[in-house]
Amino acid sequence: MRYAQIVIGPAGSGKSTYCTYMQRLAQDSKRLIEVVNLDPAAEHFDYQPAIDIRDLIQLDDAMEDEELRYGPNGGLVFCLEFLIENQEWLKSQLIGADPDNELSTDPDDDYILFDMPGQIELFTHLTMGKKLVQLLESWNFRICTVFLVDSQFMIDGAKFLSGTMAALSVMANLEMPHVNVLTKMDLLSKSARKQLDKYLDPDPRALLNDLATESAWGRSHRKLSEAIGTLIEDFR
Incomplete structure (x- = not known):
């Protein structure tokens, strides 16, 4: 083998x-x-x-x-x-x-x-x-x-x-x-690592909240982002 x-x-x-x-x-x-x-x-x-x-x-x-x-x-x-x-x-x-x-x-x-x-x-x-x-x-x-x-x-x-x-x-x-x-x-700052840790948390809501507030597109497509977040969570 x-x-x-x-x-x-x-x-x-x-x-x-x-x-x-x-x-x-x-x-x-x-x-x-x-x-x-x-x-x-x-x-x-x-x-x-x-x-x-x-x-x-x-x-x-x-x-x-x-x-x-x-x-x-x-x-x-x-x-x-x-x-x-x-x-x-x-x-x-x-x-x-x-x-x-x-x-x-x-x-x-x-x-x-x-x-x-x-x-x-x-x-x-x-x-x-x-x-x-x-x-x-x-x-x-x-x-x-x-x-x-x-x-x-x-x-x-x-x-x-x-x-x-x-x-x-x-x-x-x-x-x-x-x-x-x-x-x-090793190239990330402490604040960037904390941000990434937040996204890696099993709860995808932190990521979805950021997406919804970052832009008008994110706010108007919140349901799509939620569906994608659920899909990702299913494969964790």
Whole structure:
């Protein structure tokens, strides 16, 4: 049995930093965690990827090809689609086996972090994220998705609601065990931490009250906010 985390989150949320420090923590505990980079637009990270999608395709390949001419977002989607279409490459890199042969034995100590692109629509409603998860499951991986959000983004009521709904969309779309992680908490002031703690309280009324008083839109759409708050509470 193999184990994997699919590390997801908006650009700048700290996915690569998370992977780096998880790997270092494992090394300090005399354990091995490998990191796979699946971001074709990545330029720099502090870990050494065991597998790198850029060895298969890079974002520039999709953007500069005379026939494709994709923009950055379309190029990322194309690169992930290309990876899924060339799944034998990924399988051979992960498993070190002939992709045409069935696996006879599975190492029981593989723990791999998949560092994903920051385009979260790949996982909220497009199909590539789901297909990748299904592929890994078929290769005997037990998977948990880890959704990272910058805590500085979440101290505003409306943005907290938006980030929470994005996390819920990922969880519902991928149908995997799911953990949400607030990053960069050390950068918050004491007052910002108190505000965030108020939103994280099991009672969603504090958040709804803030939304209702922040703007005319919030006041006129209070019932919608209440319905969304109830939905979030049901999935806590």
